[in-house]
Amino acid sequence: MIGKATISDVAPRDGLQSIGPFVPTETKIALVRALYDAGVRRMEIGSFVSPRAVPQMADTGEVLRAALALDGLESTVLVPNRKGYELAAASGAHRLGLFMSVTESHNRSNLNRTREESFDDLTDIVRDATAAGLKLRFNLSCCFHCPFEGVVPDSETLDWVERVIALDPTMEIALADTTGNASPDQVRRLFEIVHRSWGLRFAFHGHDTYAMGVANTAAAWEAGVRIFDSAAGGLGGCPFAPGATGNVATEDVVWMFRRMGVETGIDWNRLLAAADLAAQVPGGTPGGRLRGVPAVRRAA
Ligand code: ZN
Numbered sequence: 001m002i003g004k005a006t007i008s009d010v011a012p013r014d015g016l017q018s019i020g021p022f023v024p025t026e027t028k029i030a031l032v033r034a035l036y037d038a039g040v041r042r043m044e045i046g047s048f049v050s051p052r053a054v055p056q057m058a059d060t061g062e063v064l065r066a067a068l069a070l071d072g073l074e075s076t077v078l079v080p081n082r083k084g085y086e087l088a089a090a091s092g093a094h095r096l097g098l099f100m101s102v103t104e105s106h107n108r109s110n111l112n113r114t115r116e117e118s119f120d121d122l123t124d125i126v127r128d129a130t131a132a133g134l135k136l137r138f139n140l141s142c143c144f145h146c147p148f149e150g151v152v153p154d155s156e157t158l159d160w161v162e163r164v165i166a167l168d169p170t171m172e173i174a175l176a177d178t179t180g181n182a183s184p185d186q187v188r189r190l191f192e193i194v195h196r197s198w199g200l201r202f203a204f205h206g207h208d209t210y211a212m213g214v215a216n217t218a219a220a221w222e223a224g225v226r227i228f229d230s231a232a233g234g235l236g237g238c239p240f241a242p243g244a245t246g247n248v249a250t251e252d253v254v255w256m257f258r259r260m261g262v263e264t265g266i267d268w269n270r271l272l273a274a275a276d277l278a279a280q281v282p283g284g285t286p287g288g289r290l291r292g293v294p295a296v297r298r299a300a
Contacts, residue, residue: 004263006227008042008203009035009250011278012063013078015235017047017056021283025059029066031281034274035232036070039266040250043067044097044229047078048087061091068092076137080111085125089132096129098122099139102160105148106141106178119163126167136171138164139205143175143190144182151181154190158197165198173202174229177216180209180245184219191223203227206248208234208287213248214256221262228253232271233278234287249288251275255296272297 012032016023028046035043045067046060060077067075076095079088088096100118101107107115122138129136142149143157157175164173175190187204194202204220206213206229217228234249251271257264272291279286290296 002261004226004265005221005257006042007040007250007254007264007266008044008076008227008229009040009232010044010205010229010247011035011231011233011235011250013044013046013057014229014247015231015233015278015284016281017054018236019056019281019283022055022058023281023283025062027281028059028063031232031274031277032063032067033070034270034277035250036073037267038270038274039264040271040274041072041265042074043076045075045077045093047080048084048091049078049080050083061087064091064093079125081121082125085128089129089134095135095137096125097137097139098125099141101141101146101178102152102157103142103146103149106146109148110141115160123167126171130168136168137174137203138167138171139174139176140164141176141178144177144186145179147179151186154193157190158193161194161198170201172227174205174227175202176205176229177207177213178205180207180213180248182206182216183212184215187216188219188223191220191225195224200224200226203229205229207236207246208248208252209245214252217248217253218256221257221260231278232275233281233284233291235278235281235284236287245285246287249275249290251290252288255290268296 047057051058077093078097230250230253231247232250234246236247
C-alpha cells in the first residue's frame with residue numbers, strides 16, 4: 001500500500017438534499033448503515049438547516065441519533081447559521097461542517113448574503129465551537145469554478161483560504177468543486193500551493209458534472225490530499241449551482257484507489273451494495289460509472 005485515503009461519504013446530506021420527494025427517515029438510516037457495513041468511517045449525515053428552507057433535512061436529528069450508535073463512525077452535520085450551530089452543538093455530532101462560497105455571486109445565490117456577512121457569522125461560530133471543544137470542517141464552495149462567474153482565479157480562492165486559516169490554525173478546510181467543472185491541472189496546482197503554504201490539512205470535495213470527478217480526485221491525491229468527499233451512487237447536486245449534478249461517486253473513487261494500491265478500509269462488495277441502495281432512492285439522479293461495469297460485480 002502506498003498510503004491511506006479517508007473517504008467521507010456525503011450521500012446522506014449532499015446526495016439527498018436536492019431530491020424533491022421526502023426520502024423516508026428509515027431509508028436514510030438504512031443508507032448510513034449500509035455505508036458503515038462497507039467500512040466507511042466518516043459521513044456527512046445531515047444539516048441543521050431550517051426545515052422550511054430544506055424540508056429534506058428535517059429529520060437530521062433522528063438520522064444522526066442512528067449514526068451516533070455506530071461505533072467508530074465520525075458523523076459530520078452541516079451548520080448554515082447561528083441557530084443551526086446551537087442545534088448541532090447540542091446534538092452530539094462529532095464534527096460541524098461550516099460553509100461559504102469563494103465567489104460573491106454564488107454566496108449571494110446560495111446563502112442570500114455577502115461573503116463578508118457569511119464570514120463574520122462563521123468567525124463567531126468558529127470561536128464558540130473551538131471554545132466548546134468541537135471539531136470543525138470549513139467548506140469553501142466554488143474554489144475552482146462558479147456557475148455565475150466562470151473559472152475562479154487562484155488568487156480569489158487563496159485569499160479566502162488565508163482568511164479562514166487565520167480563524168483557527170488547526171481546522172480542516174475543504175476546497176470544493178461545487179459545479180464539477182474544475183480541471184485536474186487546476187486542482188493539483190491549487191492544492192500544491194495551499195499545502196506548501198499551510199501544510200496537509202485540506203480535503204477535496206468533488207462533483208462529477210463534467211465527468212472529471214475521478215480525475216480531479218486523483219489530481220488532489222497526487223498533490224498530497226488524503227481526505228476526500230464523495231457520495232455513494234454518485235447522488236447529489238446543488239439547487240443553487242444550475243446544472244450541477246452528482247458528487248463524484250464513492251464507488252468510482254474507491255475503485256481507483258484500489259487500483260492504485262491506496263488503502264481506504266472499504267470492502268468493495270459491500271460498498272457496491274450501499275451504492276445500489278443509494279442509486280435506488282426514489283427521486284434521486286444517480287451517477288458514477290462503476291455500478292454499470294459487469295466485471296466489477298465479480299471483482300472482490
Ligand atoms: Zn457538494
